[in-house]
Amino acid sequence: MKTSKLSIRLLWYITPLVILPLLFLGGFTLTNVTNSTQKQADLIMSRFVEQQQQKVFNYIDSFHSTAKLLSTSPVLNDFLSNDIHADGSYTRRLGALMDVFASYSEAYPDIISINLISASGKSDAYYSNNLTTAPQSYPFFKQVLQSNLRQQQFMVQNSDGTTNLFFVQRVQSVDYYLKRPQQLGFIVLQVEPSILNTSILEAPYNNTLNLLLTNDGQILFSSDYSMRGQYITEHELEQVHDLADVGTLSTIELSSIDKIERMIFAVQMSGGYYFVSTIPKGVLYQSGKAISLITGLIVIISVITLPILIFVVVRNLLLNPIELLGAASHRVGDGDLSVNLPAHTNDEVGVLFNDFNHMINQIRHYQEQLEEYKHHLEDKVESRTKALEAMNSQLELAIAQAEQANQLKSRFLANMSHEIRTPLTAIMGFTEQLLISDKVVNDKQHLNTILRNSKHLLELINNILDLSKIEAEKLAVEQAPLNVVQLVHDIESIIEPLAHEKQLDFSIHYELPLPRTIYSDMTRLKQILINIASNAVKFTEQGKVSICVHYLQNKEQLEFVIKDTGIGMSAHQIERVFKPFEQADATTTRRFGGTGLGLCISKNLAQLLGGDVTLKSEIGVGSHFAITVDCHINEPKQPLELLTEKAQLIPEKDPFLSFATSSFDANILVAEDNPDNQLLIKLLLQTWGLEPDMANNGAQAVEMALVNDYQLIIMDMQMPVMGGLEATKMLRHAAYDGPIIALTANVMNHDIDTYIEAGCDKALAKPIDKDALENVLVSYLNLEKDNQNKWDSLLKSEKFQQINDNYVANLPSYLERVNNLKASNDAEALRAVAHSLKGSAGCFNFDDIYHSAALLEENLLSNDQAQRPTLIVNLINAIEQTIVKSKQSA
DSSP states (O other), X not given: OOOOHHHHHHHXXXXXXXXXXXXXHHHHHHHHHHHHHHXXXXXXXXXXXXXXXXXXXXXXXXXXXXXXXXXXXHHXXXXXXTXXXXXXXXXXXXXXXXXXXXXXXXXXXXXXXXXXXXXXXOEEEEEETTOOOOOSOOTTHHHHHHOOOSEEEEEEEOTTSOEEEEEEEEEXXXXXXXXXXXXXXXXXXXXXXXXHHHHHHOOSSTTOEEEEEOTTSBEEEESSGGGTTOBOOHHHHHHHHHHHHHXXXXXXXXXXXXXXXXXXXXXXXXXXXXXXXXXXXXXXXXHHXXXXXXXXXXXXXXHHHHHHHHHHHHIIIIIHHHXXXXXXXXXXXXXXXXXXXXXXXXXXXXXXXXXXXXXXXXXXXXXXHHHHXXXXXXXXXXXHHHHHHHHHHHHHHHHHHHHHHHHHHHHHHHHHHHHHHHHHHHHHHHHHHHHHOSSOTTHHHHHHHHHHHHHHHHHHHHHHHHHHHHHTTOOOOOOEEEEHHHXXXXXXXXXXXXXXXXXXXXXXXXXXXXXXEEEEOHHHHHHHHHHHHHHHHHTOSSXXXXXXXXXXXXXXXXXXXXXXXXXXXXHHHHHHHTSTTOOSOOSTTOSSOOOSOHHHHHHHHHHHTTXXXXXXXXXXXXXXXXXXXXXXXXXSSSOOOEEOSGGGOSOOOXXXXXXXXXXXXXXXXXXXXXXXXXXXXXXXXXHTTOOOEEESSHHHHHHHHHHSOOSEEEEESSOSSSOHHHHHHXXXXXXXXXXXXXXXXXXXXXXXXXXXXXXXXXXXXXXXXXXXXXXXXXXXXXXXXXXXXXXXXXXXSHHHHHHHHHHHHHHXXXXXXXXXXXXXXXXXXXXXXXXXXXXXXXXXXXXHHHHHHHHHHHHHTSSOXXXXXXXXXXXXXXXXXXXXXXXXXX
């Protein structure tokens, strides 16, 4: 084949464009492979060491927190009181303290022993999980006495090469009166370093040697067990110290360990310890050498073969098809339309060939069409005219339908205006009478009228919303277990009083057998039945209304037949009654109200439930509505149970209805520092049959939760000694998995997110909302909600009044504290008092104190000191006015 000029030029350009980048890439790869290997190793080693360091830090941190929590234990403070031997309770208090030590040892299995040492160095209480006696002394105790740190940790290596961790926590008296705390002793925790042993044995590479060194070069931990207890030289220790400061991977030969040149990464830990990870340099760079040889071989082969392959491929894929396409184009230019390029691949060249063939076919087709148009132009004009006439007819029909829809909407708006204005007139009229007249004779009757008309307005709005959801296909239904007898009993309890009010006979008929349980939407099915049954009562002046229930076994549907002896409807009215905005009587003088939405919504809901609503009616005789719904009894795993006897048609009693008069077996812990709030919460819970345990701060709450089994904890977020946030984190760390409910006056979104992240399941706001607290108990303890009368009786009870009087009696002490803190300008203490007042005053409906304390607390959390004196004076005035009002009312 003759080589074209385009082929020669292509080969001339391809050769340098391929060879030069390959040569450059090969040289660059060979030059940088060693550096890349070292950087990768540096990154892997540094991440590995940082991960191990973080593990050790977290491990040490957790036991520091444990020692700190133990040091604040009320049992420990009680044991260390000055009168411990005087009152003869030493044995009892020591036993209580040993129980606390045992609970901490069970919660943290790595704890070997807990020792309480007095300030003089004597062991006052010692607990060991292996039943050993208390040590006479600790090698580091002299260093503890000389240090001012409250928390310290030490690593001591035993004679067998193992190492133990010791955590020391100072125990001091609680500083309540801004005096210098008194040192009572030390808590010493001896811990098995399981995490340290695991971290040392982990390795990012084979032949890795991990070491944990002291500041004098002693090897405490090593992945090679035989090296434990040895020392490295001072020169090597100085090199390790320098590497820890730099934080990079470097080459050092540790002659005290072996003569191998190693790559080392070191990091300094708290307490003067060093974590060192090493790997032989030859092992690290062995893979890099192999990569260099392979890269060079690939570059040489690519330089030789790649240009040839590219030229052959381009020649076959591009140059040959271009030559073929050029020859075909030349033939078409000469007028030959019989050209047809051969089938090609599905790439761009194949698409080009197909487009060329399509273009030739289109040219031939257009020539044929042009001839056809010349002969049939008049036929096409006539056909187009008829199509336009048909389109005009459709347009006229659409306009007529739009006008009809507009008339229906206008009629609906007129009916809706009447339906809304009628109850609204009653609401406004009776409300004005209650406002104008100080002594209304039938005020309770007027309020009942307002409530009844308000419910009617709510029903109208709900119907409009339901129809909107149905038309938008946004209304969802569920399939939940539904007791048929209980459903019919609920409908009977609603419709029967309406029928008796109009002196109508009302009856329920069951056609056995019936399924005990079906699977449908209880709310929507009730809505359908109540709507149609209440309509039957409304449109019946005399006679009876009945509901018949029977099971269609062949269709697996439940049918409700509602019959009445009312006014009935004609065939024309039946056609309109299920359409939206339509009513059987649409005149302005109609006898019965309504919006025309009820039956439309009911039919759509029945269809969503897998059934339908059908109607048979005759004017002056009555109506016959049949409502069917799918039972969905084959989908659940439970077998079908049929009711075959009349004795089974009694509705089941709700097992939770007795909750309001009986107690519930649930252990609840309430952590709250304010005594008034404690009494109020306890009274609320006692109303629901619950007897809670009380904790005055977070530390007591943690200790009580570790010892006792609580189904639920209510945790105040701001308390002395230990706050609720820290206590919640401690409980979750100690594997408490029960619900914890945050109780706080700070209910901003970011505050609630903080409580949830700390481990709380839900947050309740202060002042305490009875309904919110009740919902929490129902959600987490499966309690039945009580009625509102019980809450009202609680607020009027003598016990609640006593709690309220005690709170008012304590207001002068709050007033004195606020005045003293104002004079001393102690912002932190003043913020704590404001927070306590905000939470407690709101619970007893002292709104002035609540709002003043809330504004002051918000100001104390910011740096705005200009408004602070005014806010303090407002709080003082609110407390004084509340005290005066309470004395006047008494």
